[in-house]
Amino acid sequence: MNAPVPQPMQIIIKQQGLLSRFWSWIGWTGFLLCLMALLSMTFKTQDYFNTTGGIQEKYHSGDKRADAKIAIIRVTGSIGRGDGYVKHQIDRVRADENVKGIVLRVDSPGGTVTGSDFIYHHLTRLREERQLPIVVSMGGMAASGGYYVSMAVGDQEKSIYAEPTTVTGSIGVVLPHYDVSGLMEDYRVKDDSIRSHPRKQMLAMTRAIPDDHRALLQAHVNSTLDRFISIVKSGRPSLSEGEGLRAGELDLATGEIFTPDQAKTYGLIDEIGFIEDAIERVCEIQGLELSEVRVVKFDPPPSLFGLPTLSAASQHASGPTSLLRALESTAPRTYFLCSSLPPLMTSANYGRDE
Template sequence: MAQSDPSDIVQPISQQSPTAPQPIVIQNYPSSSLGWRILAAIGWMGVFLCVPIILGQAITSASYYDTTEGVSEKYVSGSKSADDKIAIINVKGVIMEGEGYIRKQIDLVKEDKDVKAVVVRVDSPGGTVTGSDYILHHLKELKKERDIPLVVSMGSMATSGGYYVAMAVENEKDAIFAEPTTTTGSIGVIIPHYNISGLMKEYNVEDDSIMSHPRKQMLTMTREMPEEHREILQEYVNQAFGRFKDIVKEGRPDFAANPEKLDVLATGEIFTANQALNNGLVDKIGFVEEAVARAAELASIDPKTSRVVTYEQPTALFDLGLAQGKAMNWDKMLELSAPKAYYISSYLPPVMSSFPFGSR
């Protein structure tokens, strides 16, 4: 049998010489059908529709779990790159329910483990009894939970409920600083009441309200207040006043040892910074920088190598009460007409609380 010539044997492409020309294989793919194109278009439309929905759900979820509502940290002084922080919590304006900006600041500090000390900056004439007590409670909880020192810096005014909040220092020494021009004090309670019954008689207007009991109208402006009702309300005020003085004794231990001294001061009278210092209502005359230095000292950190921060409140578009085109916020007006006890240095607390500078 004749042997075949090796040159006649066709080798696989992979075994051919590298210099040998490579065959070009061309495959023809069928063109996409109209059906496939429609399916692809539908798929892309689904993607475009789903992305906004998914993003919207993510934003909604983030908003649901976000308790800060736009309150953000801002650098004040010290080292910008430092880990240790001294936080300044602002209590400004008329105090109403206590929720809102002030509570959000407290929550931010509570969650930030880099904060080693707190300065509460008080610039407030006070507000409602409940709102002031709410803020005091949460400041104390912050101190207890984080085990960090707290110092108070008083601004232009820290009266009544503003002074009440300052008692969050408890028995810490040299912890309340008042600026040279600070107005403080006004330790007392008031339930505003106005009597327009004489005016109504003059214009022949009668209050013909139907009530379950005469005491339901104890604070009505349209009738003379009976002595029985006045005694009931006075007892209510006395109890709120007693709690105020007890809180002051916690923050000013010297008054606990000498309650008669506090009774002399707790008349609703306001005091200058020097008068407050001489009477033991504050510890030092100094600005916020001195308060920061004291907080750093109590925390055993250096204020120059720490980062001092505060918290900014976002500016609402309709802060003047004209939101959504409403000329009058009737639910707020109704709220203001309800009887409330106030720790406040003012003769028109309900009117003041309706303005946008309220700290809420």
């Protein structure tokens, strides 16, 4: 007998109605919105409690498997507020008990007085609280505010290294002012500002500085220079009053820049060498071998696609924020800066710092 022929199977596909598709779309949209809100809240919470700016530790040299670390803290570019990338590195090192010493890598012409002093203060505090030796490695330039922050080494011997081509020194203060009153006269423009007191506009570009105002401003600059000199003495104990900073045969606090050979002769640095020499010096101070430590550095956080995140300055390159930054740059302030155009400096993230 012939086997029965199987009957074909019928598959009925029920098409979704318009209403069903609408509610399905609403459901998926709501799910995605909730997921995005949850992720946003998570990121905001992490950002609120994050004190290190999301910087990432990277291997530099030494033993990759060693627990003991030497941390490289970088101060690069013009110094603005001081509370950005550099401060994040300091906080990261403070929280890491495996860090046994610090190499302070300075490549900066300086910047604002307040920002330079802020960085110096927190580096000094870190050194004292954690009892960590700091050895400076100067890059292309460590001048003015860059030299100021280098004094965080304290009285540690053989602690400042400069490369053969480093520019350093520039110990001094500048309070910028430009007088455009003559140009205004040529174009028949007059400053008719209403002031509560004549001294309210002491540094206005629209008028020359009267002698009595100039004396007040000079006293302010001199007071700031006195602090600069006292900070240099704390990091260079050999530079006493009679040995160069303000009295004696050589005055180093003139704003002059020096070559490494000159700086070593005058006692502004200890050795001419590279960052590897500074790392070895930290090991020597701590009684460690280079093969026993892992040298690390800290990079800014990557973006979603692996590229460095934009700095606050670049994120607000236009609009009201950029206008406020432009106005801020014209505010009267003193600088520890080796530059011919101090008020036009950018504070955009010493290396990516602020």
